[in-house]
Amino acid sequence: MTPKTFVAERDGESVGDSVLRRLRFDIIRGKLRPGERLRLERLRETYNVSVTTLREILSRLAVEGFVVAEGQRGFEVAPVDDASLRDICELRLLLECHALRRSMELGSLDWEAQVVSAHHKLQSVEGRLMSGNPSSVEQWVQFDWDFHHSTVAACDMPALMSTHSNVFDRYLRYHLLALDFRGKPAADEHRRLRDLVVARETDAAVDLLTSHVRAGMEHILASGKFG
Known part of the structure; x- marks a missing residue:
């Protein structure tokens, strides 16, 4: 979805x-x-x-x-605040980590290719942002979704995926209100996540996803816009 x-x-x-x-x-x-x-x-x-x-x-x-x-x-x-973002973040991780494990278990070669393709687009816009083009932030939010969705797209649980889609939208709302990119650390984490997913190193991928999402949340909270 x-x-x-x-x-x-x-x-x-x-x-x-x-x-x-x-x-x-x-x-x-x-x-x-x-x-x-x-x-x-x-x-x-x-x-x-x-x-x-x-x-x-x-x-x-x-x-x-x-x-x-x-x-x-x-x-x-609906209002926005720090506590709600933390709640949404943890719910996203609960769903996405499970979907990632399932996707890495079931994913085909075509699925791997989709992960690599989605990351290539994300990496391109991240490069523009790091070179000083802030107008690409909204496009980055789109490609960030595309990449993370690609990593879980082989999950065979439609109800979970539908709920994850809704929670991710609510998380993206904070990103788009803050409109701030975390920079090289986020780009490096995306690249490592791509490699771990394709290599089927499940536990390492889940650990990285968890720290990546929480770091993104803390970056959004540090903007001070939602207190």
């Missing part, structure tokens, strides 16, 4: 599903800010959908953790 690229149209997609995806992306990238009241009339004009459909979409986003229902007062964008 690949929730990115976020806004690309999909064959056979209903209007409601399209608007759900667009609204979710606008929350993830910060166009709709944390704590912002979601006024149905304004959303109806922006997304060109009925108020009834919007209520259904916002209820779904509330279940996913992107929106908070305020009883009779309507909906607002």
